[in-house]
Amino acid sequence: MPHVTSEDAISKALHQISQSPFSKEIEKTDLPKRFTRPTFTIYDGKMDPMEYVSHYNQSMAIYSKNEALMCKNFPSSLGPTAMRWFDRLEKGVIRGFDELIRAFGARGIATSTFKVGLPIDFDLRASLALKPVTDMNKLMERVEEYKRLEDDQLQDKAKAKVPVEEKKEVKAD
Known part of the structure; x- marks a missing residue:
């Protein structure tokens, strides 16, 4: 078995992060020249994911017709835990804002709803908190x-x- 160094692990993690989950069409689209990123509340995983998406949509309302901008800007509003989820998305799987939001909502709702029903000391709950699906x-x-x-x-x-039952010896008469 080959020895894996911490440099290999770091290199692999950096490679994964550098792979965009957005389609080529979204990646190729340039941002508007005068675009100024609105100020967002950073999603920390404690807020309801759909409530957060609604907040994001309101902040980006004047750009809502620009699918690529809505997608490309969304990760900048994510906190560390949600960003780890985003970084694990497969390369090129997101083809539009609706797909991104469905994936985000499914992740947030599934994980948070499921975790809430689990006892605090349950191993699965800890696993989902450390490595969200x-x-x-x-x-x-x-x-x-x-x-x-x-x-x-x-x-x-x-x-x-x-x-373990003990074998009883039967004596012959």
Whole structure:
């Protein structure tokens, strides 16, 4: 097995971040010459994601017809956790603002709603907080993974509780 250095890991992370999730059409579009980025409340993950999108849309209302600008500007309004989600999106998968918002909303709603229903000391909750999922399929994969792990742990506990019966010797008369 090859040795992975911290430089390799950093290089891989930088490469991933440099890969834009936007389509080539969005990437090729230049921003308007006189565009001044509005001041946004940075999305920190505590606000309802759809409420945040509404705030973003209001701030960008005069540019709402410029799909590329709406997309390209959105990441600058994200805090560190949401930015990690954005950086993990696959290259070229976002072809419009509606797709970006659907992905953002699905990530935020799925993760936050799901986490709220989990006990605080539950491993899956901690996993979702440390490494948020990027879509519903990945959320379901993570749930299944933890479900299998929990089932295995329960089976191991059940096996440990079953007493081993001692063999009774029968004496011949």
